[in-house]
Amino acid sequence: MQSFDQIFPRKNTNSVKWDSIKATYNKEDLLPLWVADMDFMAPQPVIDALATYTRQGIFGYSVVPETLYQAIQDWEKTHYNYQLAKEDILFSPGVVPSIGVAIQAYTKAGESVLIHDPVYHPFANMVKANQRNLVTSSLKIKDGHFVMDLVDMEEKIKDQHVKMLILCNPHNPGGRVWTKEELIACGRLCQKYGVIVISDEIHQDLVFAPHQHRSFHTLDPEFAEFSIILTAATKTFNLAAVKISMVYIKNPALKKAFQAVQNATEQNTINTFGYVATEAAYQKGKAWRKELLRYLAENITFTQNFLQTHLPKVNVMIPEGTYLMWLDFRTYGLSPKALEDKLIQEAGVVLNNGAIFGEGGRGFMRLNVACPKETLAEGLERIRGVFGE
Known part of the structure; x- marks a missing residue:
């Protein structure tokens, strides 16, 4: 080791x-x-897999291997009791590009997108770069960690006619792993007002016991109707350079809209090294x-x-x-x-x-x-x- x-x-x-x-x-x-x-x-298994691929010496176009889909499904089921069908999985060059695609797919110019404050700064950058109205809800510090202000969130959702929430779970920069109860409360609020949730879960595998990561889709079957999950193996296994992430979408209408923007912008073309590294990481990186x-x-x-x-x-x-x-x-x-x-x-x-x-x-x-x-x-x-x- x-x-x-x-x-x-x-x-x-x-x-x-x-x-x-x-x-x-x-x-x-x-x-x-x-x-x-x-x-x-x-x-080392990731390094070995990439070396094996490199040695074959031809770097033409490639398709997504079935073994990669299975590795992703097995990882999510084993670690998070998250059941995914192959059809639920899309690929993207990264979580931030996926946020941009989601903003374009699910909102219109001038419409409001809610994020927490403080939070990973590309959230705000992507909202503003796509000419959407940025709305922020300040996190509170309680007992030494961040908590959501649901009252403030609801007021802003109503007053600003918010169409989308970009959620960071686990939270960057505070390292907060939102509890099941917190996430359900947040989800119920968004469900009440028809807010689409984009859940950035790229840090899902970097959680310390006794805390547990819970994917937004696993909290209530109804939540999958108005949310999508963004994640990757790259943060966990230090693979940022291979440029790959996954998008989990169970609602067919949300998937169709997301794919339409991907197809229009070629945001569904992935470096083959990303496929190879992700499969090896999930199969042999435990x-x-x-x-x-x-x-x-x-x-x-x-x-x-x-x-x-x-x-x-x-x-x-x-x-x-x-x-x-x-x-x-x-x-x-x-x-x-x-x-x-x-x-x-x-x-x-x-x-x-x-x-x-x-x-x-x-x-x-x-x-x-x-x-x-x-x-x-x-x-x-x-x-x-x-x-x-």
Whole structure:
């Protein structure tokens, strides 16, 4: 089994996480703990499958293998008791492109789309880029984690005539794994007002016990009538570069509308390496994922203890899922730009500025702990050297 402590040099590999830093910040020797990919080698069975495909040496057009459909169905049934027929599964280059397709398929220009605040920033970008009206509902912090404000959501759904909700489950950047009761309440609200739900579940496999991921479709059979699921193996197995995701749609009318936009924009053409990697990951990656979750949990605990000991003014939201930690620097009284500049110029560490996730993210930073513990410890020590007392 792979050692997640091993450090793999990623500079000069065209890595967004490592090689875009100089162009972004005009500064060398910054430690990247930002972009949401992992500094871990992919599972060996995936590497082997891709190598086997590469050795055959011909890279022509390909079809989706039946074995891939079966691998997806088996994975969802085994891990989430989610029953999928082959006909329920569509493919897309990524979750964000799928959000764009869904916006075009299910809403018209000027209509309202609701997202939470803070939340993964491409949600807002895609809504605005497609000339839809962006409506946000602020998440509340209760007992150290995010909760939905259903009263606020309902008011905005009614007042703004919301047509679509883009849901992040598990939540990025807060790491919240929504409970069955929370998701049902959200679903009932959307059902009441005829709101289509686009559920981004790409972090579904990165959930820590005793928390459990529940796909939106599994909560109530009726929910599949007004929702679609977006997910991928790429986040779980560190395969972002192979550019593939899945779209699960059980309602024939929703599927037809989604496919119509895909066909008009060629958003249904997938890199064959994505097919190969996803099938291998789902068929042979279970043990790797188990060890990954253990290692990530250790890194999260290490970070929590470090901050409590050395940086008690930084409040941390302990993630129930994902490898992202939401750090609250508001007690320092810095603007988002001043906070980011201090981390960059003085600490030499790159985190994601919380403000990009919405107004509710001002004064926060998002930390990626999916790296060898040595790298993580160095980053935390750099932050301590500037913000410690």
